[in-house]
Amino acid sequence: MALALLFGCGAQKSKPLPGRVFIYEKSNLDGSNKGKIAVYYEGFGQIESFKWHEGNKKGTKVSADMDPNSHTVKHFEVFRVDHLGNEQLSAVLDVAEDGTIKINLGEHEQLFDAGPEQWHSYDFDFASLGYAYPMIKEKDKPISFNVLDLDLKESPPQLKDFGEVEMRFLEQENKWSRNLLKYTIDGPGLDHRGGHIWFEKSEGYLVAFEIEKPDEPGYKSGKLLLKEVLPMKKQDWPAFKKAALNKGH
Template identity: 25%
Template sequence: MRQMNSKLSATMVAGLCAATFALPNAATAQFGQVGTIYHYERTNQDGSLPEQVSVFYAAADAVEVYKAREKCTDAAFVHAKLDPESGVAASITGARLLPDAQHRDFAFLTYDEAAKELSIRVELPNMPVIEKSTQVEHTPWHLYDFDFASLTIAHQAANNPKADFEFGLPLLLADPSLDEPLTYLGTVKASYDDEYTALSHRFSLSFVGDDAEIGQLIFNPMHGHLELAELNMPNHLGYEDFKLDLLSTQKGGEKGWTNFLTNHFAGC
């Protein structure tokens, strides 16, 4: 099993994240779930440090994500445009949520498909601008600190939802003191568990070239969205490992999503 170095694990950023939106055996995307909001809770595997992560399937070519610890506190907002033909997100923008469902952009990630290169520009207050690029060894890829928001959309388009698949796992560290704030952790293999007795689809995870299990993904058997993710390494500052648990889904549409975002600062 691969290990992240101590400096990397100590500087996990809890705001910006991004990824592609396709699986190796993806069919033409099924857009029946557009308008759905997926409400997750991210924690350590022991349940500590809870944070809400809500994913809005905004359109066939768009996804938006909200992340916050508590109402009235700082909240992250990420909006990404994707190509529904290729399933690749060419541009992803990280922002800070503002009152009345507004946001202020500060981080800009782009993907050069021909060069297999991710590039980031981060403009944080009172900090040097971060501009870095990294090669991505495998496509599709899912940025780890995006909490698999892209994967819950991408997997809905899989031809065979029980087929094994692989994905690249890059990581963004918004720390200007790092020489490599944007890194590639490796390629992850997701292997279907045919002994899992529940109706949901379980996949065990390992790095390609290493048989040691590093976690699991569990998907909804009807619609393909992510129900549970667990990995034995953290993806944000202050965490020991990673757990993402689906709490609920709602067909909120644009109006419901706007109301949800507005409510974060309402009455504060």
């Protein structure tokens, strides 16, 4: 779907996501292997996702800068973090003006030619989709994008276009004490092992998904559920992450 049709003509103001952190519970569909994800919207076009398991002293931080026109990732950094606040860079992704994607994994560099116009990372727990969705013009029409992620079957891992995914609107639903818009989500990009995804009706933030395909090693399927939304100042965010990794120790 062309950008003008997807997002409408002219610039659209972002919904008031910046200055808040959205805390999700992540698990398999049966509720096993529970972890936590905090998605912080520092400012317009800036997303940081922090993943951890309670009781574990290490977590993962993913920082993304979003393209103001396509609302897809233009710069991406992945860090391993510990309970002392130390961070170790493990991956960097950059998208050039012509759509070429350069990814660095340690000493390994890959060039990915002509990425699709609309893409999101499932391994990023669809955080960039959660950012882009509020700016979609016609939310009752089919919404399509490609899934780009690292293919961990390759050594070293290679960025791969897994194919297209389509979201189709099903219904408005009151669930988890929120008014929601519910969609099916499926396609080659999810190996035809999709499911459902929910967004908050008025503001459009991502509330949940239940997907048969897992997004990363250690999971058999994918389930995400919003548990809490908190105000967050930039200066308080590092302390939040450090406290999360020290909880239970």
